[in-house]
Amino acid sequence: MTNPSIENLRLELRRGSLVLAVLAQLQTEQYGYELRKSLLEKGLDIEESTLYPLLRRLETQGLLTSQWRLEDKREKRFYTTSEDGRKVLERLRAEWKTITASLERIL
Amino acid sequence: MKYKTEIVDEYLTEVGVYVRDPNRADILRELRSAIADELDAQAEQLGRPPTADETAAVLDRFGEPSTIAARFAAKPRSFTVGRPLIGPELFPLYLTFLRWSFSITAAVFAVVMIRQIAAGHDAQTVAQRVFGFPGVFLPMVVQLVGTTLAFVVWERLVAPRRKRWTARRFASLPPPRRAIAAAGATFALLAIGWLLLPDAVDRIPGRVVRLTDGWRAFHLPVFALLFAASAYRIALLRWPLLWRYVPAIRFAISVGALGALAVVRLGYPLAVAQATASPRAQFIVMILNAPTVLWWLWLYFAICAFGYGMSLKKTQDSDL
Numbered sequence: 001m002t003n004p005s006i007e008n009l010r011l012e013l014r015r016g017s018l019v020l021a022v023l024a025q026l027q028t029e030q031y032g033y034e035l036r037k038s039l040l041e042k043g044l045d046i047e048e049s050t051l052y053p054l055l056r057r058l059e060t061q062g063l064l065t066s067q068w069r070l071e072d073k074r075e076k077r078f079y080t081t082s083e084d085g086r087k088v089l090e091r092l093r094a095e096w097k098t099i100t101a102s103l104e105r106i107l
Numbered sequence: 108m109k110y111k112t113e114i115v116d117e118y119l120t121e122v123g124v125y126v127r128d129p130n131r132a133d134i135l136r137e138l139r140s141a142i143a144d145e146l147d148a149q150a151e152q153l154g155r156p157p158t159a160d161e162t163a164a165v166l167d168r169f170g171e172p173s174t175i176a177a178r179f180a181a182k183p184r185s186f187t188v189g190r191p192l193i194g195p196e197l198f199p200l201y202l203t204f205l206r207w208s209f210s211i212t213a214a215v216f217a218v219v220m221i222r223q224i225a226a227g228h229d230a231q232t233v234a235q236r237v238f239g240f241p242g243v244f245l246p247m248v249v250q251l252v253g254t255t256l257a258f259v260v261w262e263r264l265v266a267p268r269r270k271r272w273t274a275r276r277f278a279s280l281p282p283p284r285r286a287i288a289a290a291g292a293t294f295a296l297l298a299i300g301w302l303l304l305p306d307a308v309d310r311i312p313g314r315v316v317r318l319t320d321g322w323r324a325f326h327l328p329v330f331a332l333l334f335a336a337s338a339y340r341i342a343l344l345r346w347p348l349l350w351r352y353v354p355a356i357r358f359a360i361s362v363g364a365l366g367a368l369a370v371v372r373l374g375y376p377l378a379v380a381q382a383t384a385s386p387r388a389q390f391i392v393m394i395l396n397a398p399t400v401l402w403w404l405w406l407y408f409a410i411c412a413f414g415y416g417m418s419l420k421k422t423q424d425s426d427l
Contacts, residue, residue, distance in 0.1 A: 031140075032140070032141045033145060047168060047170070048168050049168070049169050049175045049178060052137060052175075052179070053175065053178035056137075056179060074143060075136075075140055076140055076144070077137050077140060
């Protein structure tokens with residue numbers, strides 16, 4: 001199997017879990033850079049080119065809300081998980097636990 | 108050595124070219140804010156402002172402009188038959204190309220129709236000729252098939268082989284733009300060559316074809332414009348940062364061309380052939396004097412002036 005195929009599979013595997021991580025992390029309001037850093041501190045490195053489009057997509061889907069505010073003399077966009085986002089997060093969290101438990105047994 | 112803000116500006120301008128989202132200004136605003144956060148963090152870590160190379164490295168992480176623009180698209184679109192034949196990165200360019208191509212074809216047919224009706228042809232017959240098959244449909248189908256095939260080939264053969272993008276490559280144009288600039292420069296140089304042809308004809312012994320003063324009036328401004336059109340594209344290949352001024356340059360050239368064509372119209376006929384002239388000489392004179400060519404040029408430059416004028420306005424509106 002070629003390297004690009006492995007890379008595609010890896011990205012596919014990560015894609016769903018990133019949504020879960022972002023929704024969970026944004027239960028506390030954060031701006032993009034802050035969010036990336038906090039996820040990185042917990043071991044999840046998301047590239048900027050993935051994170052910012054993802055935030056916009058989740059906001060369009062109503063799972064996040066955002067607002068521009070001044071901080072340190074600069075405008076920043078702060079995101080937080082919406083009410084719908086929290087409900088989705090709970091369901092995804094349950095699903096995640098089921099899947100990981102199954103995979104632990106399979107692998 | 109470039110300062111970081113200049114590189115960031117160039118990067119965002121480039122991303123803006125590819126973003127086809129109604130929230131374009133907001134997307135660019137957010138990217139600018141995120142890039143500034145990253146650069147600030149790096150400056151804090153280094154204890155000094157990042158160099159141009161370090162700034163470029165940060166931008167590299169944000170990704171190639173066309174890629175990040177495609178990721179920001181509300182619904183990334185592609186041309187898919189079983190599997191994606193034209194991917195989301197090229198698809199906006201494909202649509203734009205088709206839109207322009209169809210619009211120009213429709214406009215040309217409209218002008219031809221109006222001119223034929225004005226010349227006394229039966230309106231119903233003219234309309235049937237335009238709207239019946241093949242009429243306007245055949246050139247559009249040919250354009251659709253040709254453009255689609257060209258983009259599919261690009262997607263399959265060219266796109267996978269292109270070098271990995273890096274912000275340092277703002278020292279050179281991205282490949283599609285390099286190709287467009289090179290093609291434009293070549294076309295303008297060929298046009299200059301074509302314009303030299305009548306001069307050569309004028310020097311044929313026997314002089315059965317004579318260029319009028321109208322041609323000479325037309326010569327200078329059109330040469331100047333074609334030279335400008337070629338020179339700025341060659342300059343673009345050498346100094347890619349000039350790309351941001353392209354709408355302004357093209358707008359100026361298009362408006363200048365409309366003025367030059369007005370001079371040409373006043374100078375008709377551009378050439379006259381003596382009764383003894385050969386059929387080939389008569390044909391050359393007919394081509395030189397063909398008002399249809401002038402109409403096409405008028406239409407082309409009017410569309411260019413409008414398009415680039417609008418894009419200038421858009422740039423000002425979303426100036427970040």
